Amino acid sequence: MPAAPGTSKFQIDLRRHLRAQNISDNLVHLICEIAEASKYVINAVRTGDLGVAGTSNLYGEEQLALDVLSDRIMRKRLVHSGVVCNIASEEMDEIYQAQASADGLYSVAYDPLDGSSLVDVNLAVGTIVGIYAGCDLLQPGRNQVAAMYILYGPRVSLVYTVGDGVHEFTMNNLMEFTLTRENITMQEEGNIYAPGGLRNKYNDGDEKFIRHLEAKGCKLRYSGGFVPDINQVLMKGKGLFMYPALKGSPNGKLRVLFELNPMAFIIEHAGGSASNGHIPILDIVPESLDQRAPIYIGCKKDVKVATDFLEEGKAASGDAAFVNA
Ligand SMILES: O=P(O)(O)OC[C@H]1O[C@](O)(COP(=O)(O)O)[C@@H](O)[C@@H]1O
Ligand SMILES: [Mg+2]
Numbered sequence: 001m002p003a004a005p006g007t008s009k010f011q012i013d014l015r016r017h018l019r020a021q022n023i024s025d026n027l028v029h030l031i032c033e034i035a036e037a038s039k040y041v042i043n044a045v046r047t048g049d050l051g052v053a054g055t056s057n058l059y060g061e062e063q064l065a066l067d068v069l070s071d072r073i074m075r076k077r078l079v080h081s082g083v084v085c086n087i088a089s090e091e092m093d094e095i096y097q098a099q100a101s102a103d104g105l106y107s108v109a110y111d112p113l114d115g116s117s118l119v120d121v122n123l124a125v126g127t128i129v130g131i132y133a134g135c136d137l138l139q140p141g142r143n144q145v146a147a148m149y150i151l152y153g154p155r156v157s158l159v160y161t162v163g164d165g166v167h168e169f170t171m172n173n174l175m176e177f178t179l180t181r182e183n184i185t186m187q188e189e190g191n192i193y194a195p196g197g198l199r200n201k202y203n204d205g206d207e208k209f210i211r212h213l214e215a216k217g218c219k220l221r222y223s224g225g226f227v228p229d230i231n232q233v234l235m236k237g238k239g240l241f242m243y244p245a246l247k248g249s250p251n252g253k254l255r256v257l258f259e260l261n262p263m264a265f266i267i268e269h270a271g272g273s274a275s276n277g278h279i280p281i282l283d284i285v286p287e288s289l290d291q292r293a294p295i296y297i298g299c300k301k302d303v304k305v306a307t308d309f310l311e312e313g314k315a316a317s318g319d320a321a322f323v324n325a
C-alpha cells in the first residue's frame with residue numbers, strides 16, 4: 001500500500017503535519033511560507049556577503065549585509081503570502097503594514113537572522129518568528145497563535161508550536177522539512193546552563209546562582225547564538241539559558257517581541273518555563289517594539305531556583321532600584 005501523499009514510513013512533511021493541527025488554512029499557509037523563505041536565508045548565510053550594510057537597526061546596532069538581506073527575504077515572503085496584516089522585525093524601525101485589517105489575517109514579529117555576527121566565525125545562527133491573530137503586535141506573548149524558529153547549523157532544523165505540542169522538522173537532501181521529533185518535552189530540571197552577558201556585570205543573586213550551578217556540577221554550554229543555545233536546552237530537555245539584567249543594563253539585551261516571546265511560547269509548550277526574573281515572559285505587556293527584558297528560560301525547576309536566588313539577592317541588597325528592576 002503506497003504511503004499517502006506527503007507522508008511515507010519515514011517522512012511526514014511540514015504542510016501535512018500542520019494540516020493535522022486544529023488551525024486555519026491561512027496559518028498553515030503562513031508557516032509554510034516562512035519555511036520556504038528560510039531556504040533563501042540559508043543560501044544567503046552560506047554564500048552571502050559578510051560585510052556591514054552601512055546602516056543600523058532600531059537598537060543602534062550596526063547592521064550586517066546579512067541582517068538586511070535576511071530581513072528583506074522574510075518581509076517580501078510575508079507580504080506576498082496574502083495572509084499578513086502587520087509585520088515587525090528586529091531590523092526595521094517601525095511596523096510595516098502588509099495589508100489593511102481584514103478577517104483571517106495574522107501579524108508577525110521576527111528576528112530574521114539572530115546571531116548574525118557569528119556567521120563570519122562559522123557558528124550556528126537562526127531565524128525566530130512569533131505569530132499573532134489580527135493586526136496588533138504589542139500584545140503579551142501568551143496571545144501568540146504560533147511560534148517557530150529555523151536553526152542554520154550542521155543540519156537545518158525547524159521547530160514550531162501552534163499550542164499543541166512542540167515539533168521538530170529537519171531539512172532533507174531535497175530541501176524539504178520532514179518530521180524528526182514530535183511532542184518534545186522538557187525534564188523538571190537539568191544539568192546544562194547557558195549564561196549570557198559579562199559575568200563581571202552580574203548582580204549578586206545571579207552570581208550566586210551561577211556558583212550554585214557550578215557547585216552542582218552543571219555543564220556550561222554557551223555559543224553566543226540564542227537559537228542554537230535554546231535548541232540545545234530544548235532538544236536535550238534539560239538545563240536553562242539566561243541573559244540576566246546586568247549592572248548598567250537593567251533589562252539585559254534580548255528583545256521581547258522578536259526573541260523572548262517566540263522562544264518562551266515554544267519552551268512553555270514543551271513543559272518548561274520562561275521568566276524575566278519576576279513574571280513569566282509571556283505575561284509582559286510590551287510597551288514598545290524595541291523593549292528588552294532579562295530572561296531565564298528552560299526547565300521549570302531550574303528557572304525557579306534562578307528566580308529564588310534573584311529574590312534573595314534583592315532582599316539582601318535591599319536595593320530599591322533592584323527591587324523595581
Ligand atoms: O554576545 P552576548 O552579549 O553574550 O549576547 C549573545 C546574544 O546576543 C545575540 O547574538 C543577539 O543576536 P542578534 O543581535 O544577532 O539578533 C543572541 O543570539 C545571543 O543570545
Ligand atoms: Mg536577535
Ligand SMILES: [Mg+2]
Binds near residue numbers: 067090114115
Ligand atoms: Mg538579529
